[in-house]
Amino acid sequence: MLVEIGYAAMTMKGIAQRAGVGRQTVYRWWATKAEILLEASSGDADHELASPPRADPADDLAGFLTALATFLTVSPAGLGYRALLGEAQHDPAVRDLVRDADLLGRAARTVLDRVRPHAPAMPEARLASAQLTGPVVALVLETGQPLPATMLAEHARILISAWRNDRPADGNGVS
Secondary structure (H helix, E strand, O other), rough: OHHHHHHOOOOOOOOHHHOOOOOOHHHHHHOHHHHHHHHHHHHHHHHHOOOOOOOOHHHHHHHHHHHHHHHOOOOOOHHHHHHHHHHHHOOHHHHHHHHHHHHHHHHHHHHHHHHHHHHOOOOOHHHHHHHHHHHHHHHHHHHHHOHHHHHHHHHHHHHHHHHHOOOOOEEEEEE
């Protein structure tokens, strides 16, 4: 329904009609359309954002970023999540729902926990998650397009380098 008519046009009445139930039934379980959309997105996000471990930490991050970009640009659940992010910008109740659900943070922490032993300068989990997912989310929201694999791999490589505290040598060969 979201893909067909958009978030603004969705109503609880329309959701009930599509489901073939009365509005009271819908309201018994969810107070708002945002709650319905978040619940639907959350279950799919857990599955769709899971990425298998890889031996190289940068490849591990890149695998997650690829899943994230696909989720945000192809998956109906990801499109729902994007709609919620937009709505959260002017509706404090939706903002609180999205923040409390922490869809991307939950998924990111799984891969970050695997990478942390190889990245001693990685910040605390919430900031590391934002550093990992933030640029991808921002670019997808700006363009609506998936990101090239090379860009995702470069982002992963930059993060790993920073989190390992690798410093490039300066012009004098001193790092």
